[in-house]
Amino acid sequence: MSVLTLSSGFTFDYTNLYGDSKVTAEDISVAAGQLTKAHQAIVHMRSTGIVKGHLSKDGQSEKVLFTQLPYIQEGHINSPHVLDRLKEFGESLRYKVDTVISFGIGGSFLGNKVLFDIHCGDFYNFKSIEERKGYPKLYFSGNNLDPRRTEELIGHVINEAAVKQGEPYRVTLVVISKSGSTLETMATFMVAYERLKQMPAIEVSVVAVTDPAEGANETLLHKLAREQGWPMFSVADGVGGRFSVFSEVGLVTAACIGFNMDAFLAGAKSMDKDCQTDNIWQNPAFLNAALKYMGAEKYGRDIEIFMPYGDYLKSVSEWYIQLLAESLGKRVNRDGQEVFYGRTPVAAVGTTDMHAQTQQHQDGKRNKIVQFVRIAEWDTDPVIPNLFPETAKLADMAGLSLSQGMEAARQANAQALASDYRFNATFTLPKLNAYHLGELLYLLALSVAYEGELANVDAFDQPGVETYKRILGPSLQRLKNKK
Numbered sequence: 001m002s003v004l005t006l007s008s009g010f011t012f013d014y015t016n017l018y019g020d021s022k023v024t025a026e027d028i029s030v031a032a033g034q035l036t037k038a039h040q041a042i043v044h045m046r047s048t049g050i051v052k053g054h055l056s057k058d059g060q061s062e063k064v065l066f067t068q069l070p071y072i073q074e075g076h077i078n079s080p081h082v083l084d085r086l087k088e089f090g091e092s093l094r095y096k097v098d099t100v101i102s103f104g105i106g107g108s109f110l111g112n113k114v115l116f117d118i119h120c121g122d123f124y125n126f127k128s129i130e131e132r133k134g135y136p137k138l139y140f141s142g143n144n145l146d147p148r149r150t151e152e153l154i155g156h157v158i159n160e161a162a163v164k165q166g167e168p169y170r171v172t173l174v175v176i177s178k179s180g181s182t183l184e185t186m187a188t189f190m191v192a193y194e195r196l197k198q199m200p201a202i203e204v205s206v207v208a209v210t211d212p213a214e215g216a217n218e219t220l221l222h223k224l225a226r227e228q229g230w231p232m233f234s235v236a237d238g239v240g241g242r243f244s245v246f247s248e249v250g251l252v253t254a255a256c257i258g259f260n261m262d263a264f265l266a267g268a269k270s271m272d273k274d275c276q277t278d279n280i281w282q283n284p285a286f287l288n289a290a291l292k293y294m295g296a297e298k299y300g301r302d303i304e305i306f307m308p309y310g311d312y313l314k315s316v317s318e319w320y321i322q323l324l325a326e327s328l329g330k331r332v333n334r335d336g337q338e339v340f341y342g343r344t345p346v347a348a349v350g351t352t353d354m355h356a357q358t359q360q361h362q363d364g365k366r367n368k369i370v371q372f373v374r375i376a377e378w379d380t381d382p383v384i385p386n387l388f389p390e391t392a393k394l395a396d397m398a399g400l401s402l403s404q405g406m407e408a409a410r411q412a413n414a415q416a417l418a419s420d421y422r423f424n425a426t427f428t429l430p431k432l433n434a435y436h437l438g439e440l441l442y443l444l445a446l447s448v449a450y451e452g453e454l455a456n457v458d459a460f461d462q463p464g465v466e467t468y469k470r471i472l473g474p475s476l477q478r479l480k481n482k483k
Contacts, residue, residue: 004284006274008267009376009430010439012284014291016418017369017425023294028280031454035290038453039278042286045449046276049238053334054458057466064460065238066445069246070269070438077236077247083261086233086248089207090255094134097170097205099157100256103142103189104176104249107241108209110319111441112176112253113140114245117312118437119259135258136172141192142185150188154195161201168203171196174256176209176249178235180221183472209233209252240460242323243445246438260434267438275446285443289450291425292369296343297455301369301423304343305361308373309350309410310432316373317347320444327448329464330457341455343369351409362416370417370424372410373440375432378403 002019004012017023028035045051049063056062065077072078093100102112116124116138125137141153161169173196175189196204208225211217212234218226225232233248244250246268254261275285295301304324306317329342348357350372361370384405386398397405410426417424427443429436452459 004281004287006270006284006439008270008436008439010271010284010436011426011428012288013426013428014287015425016414017291017295017423021421022423023291023299027294027298028290031290031294034454035280035286036278038289038450039280039283039286041453042446042449043276046272051458051460054460057461057463062460063238064240064449065236066240066243066246067272067449069239069243070265070272070442072265077234077239078251078265082234082248083251086251086255086261089231089233089252090135090258093136093172093256095129097136097172098164099137099139099160099169100172100174101139101141101153101157101192102174102176102253102256103185103192104140104174104209105143105182105184106322107244108176108182108185108235108249109140109143110242110315110322111245111250113315114319114437114441115250115253115259115264116140116257117315118432119254119257119434121312124257133258135256138253138256142175142182142188145184145187150191154192157196158199158202161199164201169201170203170205172205172207174207174209174252175221176235176252177221178211178219178241180210180219180224183476186221206230207233207252209235209249211235211237240326240462242319242326245319245441246445263434264438267435268442269438270435271439271442272446275443285446286450288425288443289447289454292343292447293451293454295369295423299423300367302343303346303368305346305348305357305368305370306373307348307350307353307370309406310373310375311349311352312432313373314347314349316437316440317349319441321345321347323444323448326462326465327459328451328455328457330455331464333456334458335456339455339457341457350413351406354409354413358413361422362420366421368422370414370422372414372424372426374407374410374426374428375403376428376430378432 002015045064046067049065051064054062054064068076069078072080072083139153157171173193177185196202208221208230210221211219233252235249236247239247251261275283277283280286280290306320308316324345331338331340333339361368381401381403383401384397386395388394414424427440429440448459
């Protein structure tokens with residue numbers, strides 16, 4: 001067994017990723033110089049914010065500051081004042097606001113949805129206000145231009161307002177955009193804002209999360225918020241959207257639902273400290289990056305299936321897809337050479353996708369790494385009753401807890417893959433809570449930084465995204481001119 005266990009109980013089991021017929025000790029030894037340089041680059045990034053060759057989308061020098069986010073102190077992006085203000089905002093909603101709608105896309109949605117799913121689950125908005133501890137219902141929009149869902153969400157809020165008797169129905173719209181010109185976010189926000197403002201029984205307030213720059217560098221949304229008198233939180237410079245769950249962008253959702261942001265950041269901080277050693281066998285982000293980089297480059301495992309076992313972890317898979325795709329999917333390296341680097345990420349959920357994707361994982365091309373995530377101890381864990389003792393197959397299940405069945409299935413999946421030289425690994429969280437979630441997300445974020453150094457690509461830009469945007473703008477203008 002090859003398992004790295006942290007003091008928190010978080011583990012990285014890489015048994016099925018390292019050894020004979022996998023990434024070998026010789027592979028690690030041969031890459032020693034490359035690994036040393038990668039770690040030194042991350043140390044430099046952590047202390048200075050400087051990443052070799054990294055520029056903003058405007059071609060300007062730009063620091064990378066996400067490793068600062070777990071450390072709450074004066075002068076940092078997450079200062080004590082920032083955290084206090086977020087908590088005060090959350091308290092201002094309790095027993096006063098009925099519903100929050102969060103508008104955002106990319107990192108302004110995916111990370112926020114993770115926090116909501118882990119803390120709230122599917123049935124949160126059906127709970128009473130007492131069960132929600134006074135916090136409002138919360139819905140997401142602005143992550144697509146889908147006309148049906150947008151209309152249905154607005155109609156749902158209007159119907160809820162009609163049912164409420166006495167006081168007005170209070171809705172807070174949280175609009176998250178660094179620039180204020182994000183098409184999906186701003187379009188759906190404006191549609192909802194107009195419709196809800198027209199309803200006499202609904203009181204609407206707006207909170208903007210945007211670039212804090214003032215003066216000549218003021219963004220469209222910042223200007224609008226200033227003119228309208230909307231409260232504002234910051235989309236910090238130096239923190240790309242896919243890393244922003246640890247900043248005000250993600251923590252504003254935490255505030256709205258009473259998620260423990262202190263524990264979340266403490267988990268991220270603990271993981272960062274564990275990842276400061278240059279000993280690859282004791283540094284989980286470094287080890288994860290190195291094994292997957294070598295698995296892809298030497299053994300052709302250039303697809304990563306991210307497969308947590310648990311329904312509410314599906315959004316973690318979706319968040320990770322953006323993180324991996326935008327960070328490592330690069331046409332050129334830092335020397336300007338075409339390399340077309342990057343693993344293709346695929347979201348899966350165990351055991352659901354054992355009945356959908358595993359056929360391909362097990363018998364398709366040997367070009368995949370399957371990354372499992374499991375929870376060691378669940379807060380609730382029903383035991384299967386023996387309702388039909390004379391039906392052998394059902395009686396065989398009786399007495400097992402649901403989590404025991406799920407873990408047995410995961411182990412069988414991992415063993416079957418490994419028996420056919422299919423690479424896989426497992427992260428284990430002791431419990432599904434804010435602290436261990438912070439550990440997991442931060443480990444993944446730091447891993448892509450390490451892998452960018454190993455592959456000699458900029459893990460913090462996204463030039464491919466700008467290509468379609470340059471086409472989209474004129475296309476929208478032509479559509480408008482036709483009317």
